[in-house]
Amino acid sequence: xxxxxxxxxxxxxxxxxxxxxxxxxxxxxxxxxxxxxxxxxxxxxxxxxxxxxxxxxxxxxxxxxxxxxxxxxxxxxxxxxxxxxxxxxxxxxxxxxxxxxxxxxxxxxxxxxxxxxxxxxxxxxxxxxxxxxxxxxxxxxxxxxxxxxxxxxxxxxxxxxxxxxxxxxxxxxxxxxxxxxxxxxxxxxxxxxxxxxxxxxxxxxxxxxxxxxxxxxxxxxxxx
Ligand SMILES: [Mn+2]
Numbered sequence: 001x002x003x004x005x006x007x008x009x010x011x012x013x014x015x016x017x018x019x020x021x022x023x024x025x026x027x028x029x030x031x032x033x034x035x036x037x038x039x040x041x042x043x044x045x046x047x048x049x050x051x052x053x054x055x056x057x058x059x060x061x062x063x064x065x066x067x068x069x070x071x072x073x074x075x076x077x078x079x080x081x082x083x084x085x086x087x088x089x090x091x092x093x094x095x096x097x098x099x100x101x102x103x104x105x106x107x108x109x110x111x112x113x114x115x116x117x118x119x120x121x122x123x124x125x126x127x128x129x130x131x132x133x134x135x136x137x138x139x140x141x142x143x144x145x146x147x148x149x150x151x152x153x154x155x156x157x158x159x160x161x162x163x164x165x166x167x168x169x170x171x172x173x174x175x176x177x178x179x180x181x182x183x184x185x186x187x188x189x190x191x192x193x194x195x196x197x198x199x200x201x202x203x204x205x206x207x208x209x210x211x212x213x214x215x216x217x218x219x220x221x222x223x224x
Contacts, residue, residue: 002210004031035125039086115142120208128141171200202215
């Protein structure tokens with residue numbers, strides 16, 4: 001049994017499937033997905049459909065919530081008025097507006113948890129708020145946090161490592177982060193799949209047991 005984490009697939013369904021092939025993901029393995037399935041890439045619906053297909057076939061896939069799922073839910077609940085849904089995302093659902101996205105997808109997003117706590121890892125989309133006494137209670141920061149490493153409470157964290165995405169990070173920086181775990185017990189695995197800047201444009205799988213990274217270059221058409 002191997003444990004993997006992948007984050008920020010962002011509508012890049014083909015790249016997601018190719019990366020799973022690359023790591024030879026099997027039913028013996030466990031896959032944790034850290035949110036942001038939708039937006040930016042061309043096939044948001046295809047990403048969620050593939051997750052559902054895998055789960056139905058008996059693969060062990062566990063999904064967290066990202067801020068892009070939250071923005072969609074907030075807009076539908078009329079908590080946000082500025083997020084109208086990206087054209088490519090809506091197109092993938094054959095929808096003209098967020099309200100037309102089929103209900104099972106919305107219900108699935110509503111059920112997504114904010115974090116997973118393993119014995120050796122905390123998995124979360126963006127980060128944790130260590131300015132509060134109870135970092136596992138600030139759900140807003142779990143999907144939105146940036147630049148929080150300086151606040152990490154090493155005593156609270158113990159020997160655990162926080163694995164997250166949300167902030168696109170160049171491949172070389174991601175690879176180097178494993179050597180810094182003593183000082184910064186966190187790994188950002190978002191290699192900016194849907195971005196074309198130098199060093200980004202990859203989807204990353206982290207093997208949680210060996211701390212090895214596998215990268216796959218984006219093979220989905222990027223919407224500019
Ligand atoms: Mn995000």
